[in-house]
Amino acid sequence: MKLWNLVFAAAFVSCGSLGGKLAEEPPPLVDMEEPLELFDEPQDEALRVALPTGGFTGIYVDDQAGSLDDLVQGGEGVVVTRVVENSPAAFAGLEAGDILLEAGPVDGPVRELKWSSEWRELELSTAPGTRLFVLFDRAESEREAEIVLEQRLDHDQRGETERFREEDRVGIVLRTATEVEARRGALGPGGGAVVVGMAQGSPWRGSGLRFGDMLTRVGDRDIAHPRVLLEAIAAASPDDRLRLEGFRDASAISLDVPLSRRGSELNEVFIPPLFSPESRADRSEWSVLLGLFGYEETKAAWEFTFLWFLSFSGGDADRLEELEEPDVGTSGERP
Incomplete structure (x- = not known):
């Protein structure tokens, strides 16, 4: 024994x-290509400060991320990180920590908010003097408010871009679009996804996608953040194809792309x-x-x-x- x-x-x-x-x-994809000329974001600050400033509410927001799923799919609402003193939002009773759930003109369509770029696009596309309806959450209680937009005098600080890698089904590297790129696609700052890397064996390369393309929609969803595209890739069935829309230089593009594994x-x-x-x-x-x-x-x-x-x-x-x-x-x- x-x-x-x-x-x-x-x-x-x-x-x-x-x-x-x-x-x-x-393992990392051995055939991933990331051109050096796309490593840095475009030097378009002069173009950015020349863009229309849009409306001003006095609200600064960030993406709501209570879990890993929220990071990929977008949380429920966007969180208010700061309210400028004596601003329209302050007069309406908004506070830091509130979570904006829905917003839109009082006499127009109201949209659900998941990404901070959607709130910024609303400010940029709405004329000063417009009354905005806002549904928000405070301490797990839903409340409503109306904010009267004022003319924004100065641009916000330039936002930082991020990179995101997808190596399971497509083989692609994405960069957050700059504000100039995003607004070309009718998106708010932080929206859009620019292709800065692609595997040689990526199925999207053979379907016509190119380095530097900026993607603005996947299916019927705006790409309000690169994670919207990543979530669509992850959620697709093996035989699904995705419809992509965006821009290549000054021309609109539309692609029907497959997925691999x-x-x-x-x-x-x-x-x-x-x-x-x-x-x-x-x-x-x-x-x-x-x-x-x-x-x-x-x-x-x-x-x-x-x-x-x-x-x-x-x-x-x-x-x-x-x-x-x-x-x-x-x-x-x-x-």
Whole structure:
């Protein structure tokens, strides 16, 4: 019995480290291209300060992000971070910490707010003197207010752009559009997504997408933030196609694009002496008869063990699966 105990103990000790070699994240796409000339945002500050200033409410907002899902899909409303003293919003009773849920002209359509760019676009597109209806949340209680817009005297400070990577189904790198780029697409500052990187095997490259294209709509949704496009990619079914709209230089573009997925590859075959299961929250695994048969899986890799000494493992490759897609040109004119 003591000999068998030593054998079983050796099995657990020698094989306890096997699970650690499985990757827990997919590898970066090996064929991703990010042109150096697109690394920095455009130097368009002179154009920005020449744009119309729009209306002024005295409200400064930020995206509402109460969870990881909110970060991807947009939260319910936008949070007020500051209210300028003696501003229209201050007179209407708005305070920092309020969450704006809906807004629109008193005698016009009201829109639901999910992204801060949607509030800024409303300020920019609404004439001074207009009365805005606002539905907001304060301490989990919904309230209403009316704000009379004034003429904005100065531009806000220039916003910082961010980069977002998608390497699971498309192989693309996006940058937040500058205010000049966003307003060309009838979006508020912070809206729009500019293509600054693309994998050689990206299915969107073969469908006509190019570096520097600015995307403004996906399906029937405005891209009020690059995460809107990322959410549409993640939520699409394997056979779905997405309709993209945007601009290339001064011309409008419209593209119908497919989605791919990560390819799989066999990483190695080796013969370990023994096998034993390991329990972790970030992996699933099973074994039979002290490792006679075993299977372990993370979201990026897998491993199968047979008869203790034969093992196969594999997982996500560093490239997307190739799709047979004919080249598709661009169409559409600037609205």
